[in-house]
């Protein structure tokens with residue numbers, strides 16, 4: 352599904368946070384949003400997910416305008432929000448159960464291996480490592496029948512090694528699943544490694560400062576290590592905005 356965001360603005364307490372944001376995401380494209388802290392990245396996801404009301408702007412999925420909550424979007428917030436009293440299988444099939452999908456558990460179990468959770472269906476969240484919990488939260492999001500995934504710093508709370516492992520895993524998964532995705536991250540490496548395109552936001556009120564197209568790049572850790580100049584350029588841009 353193609354996502355089109357036009358002229359998106361919002362203020363909190365009379366302070367303009369998003370200033371006429373325009374962007375599009377093609378079917379199957381993976382786009383990362385990078386920007387200085389507090390510029391409004393999560394706010395964009397919250398508006399798309401229907402949790403916040405925009406002041407101006409139009410959101411379209413495949414040319415159809417979306418208002419409020421929509422099942423086009425599956426949202427994975429920063430914390431994993433796994434329910435501690437439910438098993439991993441019950442946690443990942445929460446939406447399916449709410450929607451009375453009798454095949455929810457059967458369909459979920461087929462994905463446990465891919466998501467590195469094989470054998471853990473009857474475990475509880477506190478029996479899993481941080482990385483596994485994030486994969487479970489991600490599986491719950493991916494199992495939603497939504498066309499567009501909204502991921503807010505999914506690996507933000509993980510240590511650097513687990514984070515890198517999760518990025519490798521997500522890059523592999525991307526090739527298989529081809530879901531339209533918008534990822535919010537603070538991490539320049541993560542954005543470069545995972546995204547087809549990076550949108551860099553300015554300091555508040557946020558507008559899109561720069562777009563980096565990586566769609567023709569064959570991604571690998573070696574490629575990432577060689578991107579010193581590009582990383583420096585993005586870093587300087589974000590640093591300038593942080594000080595703005």
Ligand SMILES: Nc1ncnc2c1ncn2[C@@H]1O[C@H](COP(=O)(O)OP(=O)(O)OP(=O)(O)O)[C@@H](O)[C@H]1O
Pocket residue numbers: 363364368386387388389390391392393394395537
């Ligand atoms: N519901 C709300 N009511 C009032 N102010 C809000 C609300 N949501 C966000 N804000 C404010 O809007 C600004 C942008 O917040 P947001 O969380 O979108 O930024 P961010 O770029 O995701 O930040 P970070 O990188 O630190 O996660 C912040 O100043 C925040 O305090």
